[in-house]
Amino acid sequence: MVEERVASLATRSIKREAKMWALRTAISMTDLTTLEGMDTKEKVRQLCHKAIRPDPTDASIPSVAAVCVYPNLVGTAAEVLGGSSVKVAAVSTYFPSGQAPLDLKVAETGRVVADGADEVDMVIDRGAFLAGDYVKVFAEVAAIREAAGDACLKVILETGELGSYDNVRRASMLAMAAGADFIKTSTGKVSPAATPAVTLVMLESIRDFHRNTGRAVGMKPAGGIGSAKQAIRWLVLLNETLGVEWMTPRLFRFGASSLLNDLLMQIRWLETERYQSPDYFTKA
């Protein structure tokens, strides 16, 4: 039934003003991400400028929500983004595998926050989770929560490794109970990454957690969302599961890199009814 519900919502037809609103909102929800071994300071600086001003020719286009980088590059991102509305997000806890002792993960988290990260994207220990050691998973998230201080904590479940919707739901509940501000599908390093079906299961978990505790937790699908059309489908899922109160960057993010330019291109199409060459959109 999860897949059926997702398939049925995928047929929602979003047009004109409703579409324009979705495209602009999606931009403001994007965590513009670069997580590659070959990332350089210059690459991150370019990305940060793009994040602040996604379309140099149209000042009405909102900034993205955050730029997400490896711990080494937090300082660089913080330099460019300082004073803008765009947050600095750092992956932490030995992303993407999380296979490291807890004290190192705590230290890493403390460091990225000290270097200027506003947001921390941690991974859970999938090995411990799949072995049934939920106490360990909970304790780690709680420890990182503490180490992250006031930073916004996003907990990556890596749903592509969890094996079942039941596990996705259980991991969601664990992460939220341990203090996650956001739950996030994937590192982007494992396939499948974010699928609409796991997103729906996580959104339903968020709804139930909110009903039981009154605390609103955010959702971040990440990995594999490259087109505006996909992004709109995700917003429909969000809209019909949690409602418009969740349709804000405070509670919903897209972890993506190539998505931004497609959103910009579709906005231009809606305005002019013409597709512009990709050459008109800056590569970060």
Added chain:
Amino acid sequence: MVRHDALAPRPGTGPPMWEYQESRENPDLAGIRDRSGLWIDGEETEPLSGKWFSTIDPATEEHLSMVAEAGPADVERAVGAARDAAAGWAAMPATERAKSLFRLARLVQERSRELAVMDTRDGGKPIREARDVDLPLVAAHFFYHAGWADKLEYAFPGAEPRPMGVVGQVIPWNFPLLMAAWKVAPALATGNTVVLKPAETTPLSALRLAEVAAEAGLPPGVLNVIPGAGETGAELVGHRGVDKVAFTGSTQVGKEIRRRLAGSGKALTLELGGKGAHVVFEDAPLDQAVEGVVNGIFFNQGQVCCAGSRLLVQESVAPEFVDRLRRRLSTLRVGDPLDKNTDIGAINSAAQLQRITELVESGQEEGALIYQPPCELPERGFWFPPTLFTDVSQSHRIAREEIFGPVLSILTFRTPAEAVERANNTPYGLASGVWTSKGSRILWMADRLAAGVVWANTYNKFDPASPFGGVKESGFGREGGRHGLAAYLRGVG
């Protein structure tokens, strides 16, 4: 520019929603003509009755087309044409019959948008359902049965399957084209010829199907379509030239037909009403069960014979389940059936709306608690909001009678045995659904539920290979699969 009015919250108990702009399918795609004559002997023809009636769009009450009404002389003509064509069609090499049906299936696929819009306009169902459920299933039924046409000996080893001859078929208005396909595909594949009477409120797509079938190379007289009301149907099923009658519709009419046919030597299959029960156990994945229950009762505005119109939910999770259900109801989009985002369309006719309204009023009078999410219904047309009843007793009319509308009666149970007893405590026996995480319980329940179909952790799943039909007052005979073929063959036991 950002339009914040897109964010205007909708009133209701659920969260405020982002409003989707209307996305309307083009109504002209249906190609509805001013006049729609009878289809007899391979051509459109004027009715000898001289009578025409108007078919309307139930969402707007606008007139769509003047449709010919078949009188006794027209039934005579249609049955005669089917009779004349019967020997040739039965003697034709089965591979040739199969080819016509394969061609028909492909043409249906090619013209599915036209046919979907036609059913939506003539019947009021959401275009999303017509497009994504009805039409794919129509094509699937023709493909599936086309495949059987030259393999009947293998379906019934050791037997000598022979066609019945002329089949008289009467279908309802809830799935106008799909019910036609369920009836016509197996009848033709097994070598019978057909006289089909579509429902009086939804005659257009069956007539169009006959045209498409002629295009596919079906010989004249093999498929005849004669619109009309109850009298036309009675004339058809009673006609001495008809060898077999297949009827889908109300239990009341089914009983009349059975009485009428007793001693006539005609074969008969009946697919009648239902009062399907969803049984939700406490260990079920509740969100998924909510989706299934919503699909079970609000699909096609609940105008489905196998609709899950009773919900039996285990007491321990009942309040939470009902809460989730209410919330989900508030996200259903009721309105223009041609809008691709509509979940719940129009009620098929004024008469049906009146029946639903009357039964819902009886529910309130008898003391059940009604819940309807606030939703704005269009001023013209026939509309009924999605409705839940809690505090329902087994003796309430809304728990016993088939409502055939978007109305769910919620009862509770404590033990599996009690669930079975309550689920079976109805004259009907068409379909039911079981929701649990425990596999052994599914099998235990399926053994005990008196219903032709038991769905486990899903609902309203149809496939041409899967026999569908009822027990008790929901009828007899199966449609689909080998069992469905047997209903149109002699000599197969």
